Amino acid sequence: MICVGPDDVGDPPMPEIEAYEKQIAAAVRQRLGPRANLINPIVGTVFPNFSLLRGTSRTFRVWQPRGPEKTEVRSFVFADKTSPPEVKRAIRQAGVRGFSPSGSFEQDDMDNWQECTQTCRGVVSRRMPINNRMGLGHDRFDPDLGAWVSDYRFSESNQRRFYQRWAELIEAADWGSVDRVPPLEAEHA
Amino acid sequence: MPDAETIRSVEQFLYREARLLDERRFHEWLGLFTADIHYWMAARTNRYPRSSKAIAIFDADRYSEEDPSTADEFALFDEDIGTLRARVARLDTGMAWAEDPPSRTRHLLTNIEVVSETEDGELTLNCNFFVYRSRGETEQDFYVGTRQDNLRRIDGEWKIARRRMILDQNVLTSKNLSIFF
Numbered sequence: 001m002i003c004v005g006p007d008d009v010g011d012p013p014m015p016e017i018e019a020y021e022k023q024i025a026a027a028v029r030q031r032l033g034p035r036a037n038l039i040n041p042i043v044g045t046v047f048p049n050f051s052l053l054r055g056t057s058r059t060f061r062v063w064q065p066r067g068p069e070k071t072e073v074r075s076f077v078f079a080d081k082t083s084p085p086e087v088k089r090a091i092r093q094a095g096v097r098g099f100s101p102s103g104s105f106e107q108d109d110m111d112n113w114q115e116c117t118q119t120c121r122g123v124v125s126r127r128m129p130i131n132n133r134m135g136l137g138h139d140r141f142d143p144d145l146g147a148w149v150s151d152y153r154f155s156e157s158n159q160r161r162f163y164q165r166w167a168e169l170i171e172a173a174d175w176g177s178v179d180r181v182p183p184l185e186a187e188h189a
Numbered sequence: 190m191p192d193a194e195t196i197r198s199v200e201q202f203l204y205r206e207a208r209l210l211d212e213r214r215f216h217e218w219l220g221l222f223t224a225d226i227h228y229w230m231a232a233r234t235n236r237y238p239r240s241s242k243a244i245a246i247f248d249a250d251r252y253s254e255e256d257p258s259t260a261d262e263f264a265l266f267d268e269d270i271g272t273l274r275a276r277v278a279r280l281d282t283g284m285a286w287a288e289d290p291p292s293r294t295r296h297l298l299t300n301i302e303v304v305s306e307t308e309d310g311e312l313t314l315n316c317n318f319f320v321y322r323s324r325g326e327t328e329q330d331f332y333v334g335t336r337q338d339n340l341r342r343i344d345g346e347w348k349i350a351r352r353r354m355i356l357d358q359n360v361l362t363s364k365n366l367s368i369f370f
Contacts, residue, residue, distance in 0.1 A: 101366045
């Protein structure tokens, strides 16, 4: 998960959305209480294949495996149920224009992911472990959040935890021997 | 119904537009739209027909057989003149990686059919498209579908006032839509 500070704004740059977020900010703060200050997510993944993006668009993703080297992307745009129609329209359009197959960000992402996959298949890449060290040493377990956080905004702490958990599941003999709370988190709970 | 000469001029207009896209003359292409253009491509879903015995429809009044997304649902393009201009401006930044190196495209148009003409001469017409895209060494995609355009004559020139496109794929098999239609 990548977050910004509690008062930073990562909203899509559309006047309808910006005005709406300002208008509901006090109510959001009142409902969430002090928890509102803990986290302001921009992008994140819930293990293993559910992702969310709140900055520049409002989208949920399901990464559906479709066999070796194939993933089907299921893409959803979410909006507050009670938001006015013009806000819902703006959020939908921000999703289409930014993060959809034609989106100005996502059309590049698809190309990047494809190229990354191809590059990793090469002889030299396969000889060495992948380098996921960005932000190493800046991770810590936050007991209030019950989650790992990094004080280094651009880090690979999420990738490290993702692959550690994936390895735990792959190496387990059966579901019964899988710890419901992963050992690393249990240590800090 | 417009006369044969009008239909011929519309066809020539659409073929020239297709060529501008294939030649990547996007700034000239932008000049073919009216200021109030709505450029829209539906997303699709798989739907059973209402008569299907494969599923149980509990609330028939709310069940729709229509599979392309509607105007208030998610789409693959949902653009106005400002965002079309922004897309073209982005291609000029040197940082539009999905088109760097650029796609090679061929836009083929067929089944051009005039649907209606308003009193002031605005035409609604259907056509089918087959767009081939090749990129890199061996990558290739086919985008096949239909579209409905509204064309308006401004100062003697045809302009596109509305474009509604439907691809014939449910799950998009190409990795992106980094080209125009």
